[in-house]
Amino acid sequence: MRLVIGHRLAFMTEILKRGMNALLRAPGEEIMPHVIAIKLGISRAESLAIIAVLEAEELVESKLLIYHECELGVPAGAIPFGKGFPQLPWTCGLCERSVDTYDELRFDVQARTLVAVEMV
């Protein structure tokens, strides 16, 4: 699927588009902001903006990964991306404790391509 970027993401140069296309070349590819940031040499904020555009075009299915301080290395849950932070109290999927403050939580975004995407 071709995605015409035009002026939507002003920082996207031709080189960045090619780099991004390599990450999106097949359905089922999983991308995360820090991976995009490292591979393309851009900021996490710019990576998030790319994911938001892909999500708005329904080219990826993305979710907000929720990490709890009981085990910060493994996501304890996930909700769809773009719906705000999880409602509290939130029950941790790992320790099953009810959490009523965001201070105990960390977040990340993960997107999975639904089709092969070519940014132009």
Next chain:
Amino acid sequence: MRQMIAGMKQLDVSDPASDHLASYLYTADSRMAGLITELDDLMAEPRNDTMRKRAGEIMEMIAMLSFMALSGTSTIKSFQSAGPQIDLLVEGSDLHWKLVRKYCYFRKRRRGLVVEAKATGEKVNDAVFARLCAIMDHNLPHVGLGVFFTFNGASGFPTPESSRSLRTLKDCRLRQALYYARTRKPVIVFDSMDIRQLAQNGSLPQLVHEKVKEISEATGWATPPVASFCKRHTLPKHLRDLLI
């Protein structure tokens, strides 16, 4: 959170992608759900003076909690000025507020917004709507947005129950359009359906964004629930069929 906001800065507000990141500008206060239930209960039955007063207070509490939870808000005031009573005057100053302002279509150099809470059983009428417009013109020239918190909406606005789009401009809806055309300052109306959604994270900026857009678009439909913004189809059948 900071990353989401910084990501939003990369996008134009008219880009649908900014809706996804704007949802992180609002994390509802945990007290909101209880207040909304209490307001619903109070408005459901015939009320005496004490109940009317309590409903008014709760409406103001809901308005204040919702704007306190909006990212970038720095000051909230409520006061009896030398002139009119100001229910809530909300201002912000940092980058988050700048994005809120941009996403909600405030004009540049308009820093704040003013809220008028009306917990009555009737719709807000044109005189009340005109009063807020006049306050924005004469007392608060630095505000860029007016917001009514109501239970039953305002006269002339489409209702969620209506099965057809409202194709006439009259009463408050007419004044809203004329005032926006003259000053570029939107005045929007939250009804009970909108207020019930304020307990949901992400809802407030998206509701304001949709309501301000509606002033110009004038689709004649009530604001849909936030969860179905993307799935809303105002298309006629022959075009809607193409989506299947």
